Amino acid sequence: MKAIEQASAAVDRVCLTLAKLALGAMVVTVLLQIWARYGFDFPFTWTEELARYLMIWAGLLGATCAFKRKLDPRVVTPKETGSATLRWTRLGISALAIGIFLLPVLYYSFYGPNMNFERGFLWRSSNRFSPGLGVNMALVGSVVPLSCGIILLHLLAQITERKQR
Template identity: 55%
Template sequence: MRRIEQLSAGLDRVCLALAKAGLIGIALVILLQVGVRYGMRTPFAWTEEMARYLMVWSGLLGATCAFRRGLDPVILTVTSDAAPARRTLARVLLAVTVAIFLLPMLHYSVFGPGWNFERGFLWRGMGRTSPGLGLNMALVGAVIPITCLVILIHCAARVTGPLAAPKGPAE
């Protein structure tokens, strides 16, 4: 197995486990919130915020897993028996589309205008804390560049690897 494919597979396992844990965490936190709100009539201030942050992390990490499995929108459908030029075009379109979408997000997560690190999304988040949990907002927002990097690695594995079978409706 190629190194990029091994890295992609390992990251996929980690992201899938974290996304599943986040979904379970959301269910438990909301269950706690409902139980305390209606059982004791004194809800915790942090449960809604925790559920929201778990939803963001779970959703974005789950998106990396969906991309790895080829469940993203398809630009050009090709099969392994398609002409070599069509297969190459499909790979190039995938790489270009992913790069156009993710590289600006990754750039502005770290840098602001003029390549100023201190005006980047994560740096600005370091100066803020969440109201209910007191979390540093850079920790909450760190999922954005993590997602971008993981999807770029998955894209490299898809572009350089064998063509996957086209996904169709379940029969």
């Protein structure tokens, strides 16, 4: 097993653990909100916001795990049979489609128009704080480029794994 495949597997284990923790924390937070709202007639102001942010993290980290396991939604699921050329063509088309989608997301996470760092998504988010929790919104939004990078790591591992066959 190559280093890139080991790194992909290790990152996948961490992502799966974090996604599970975020999902569990989201459930507990929503239950706390329900309990406070209907049990005490005094809802907390921060629970709905925390549940929303945990849902974002759980969803995007879970998406990386689904991609690693090839369980992500697909328009066409190609068979793994066929000639080596056909398999490489399928992988190339898949990699191209993933790159077309993820590379602009990564670029605009850090840079805005004219490669202006201050107009990038994360920089603009760092100037805002959530109203209920007071959390810097760049912390919440940082999962977007993180998950894109992880998916690209998993794609690279798929390519190197395919080369060994």
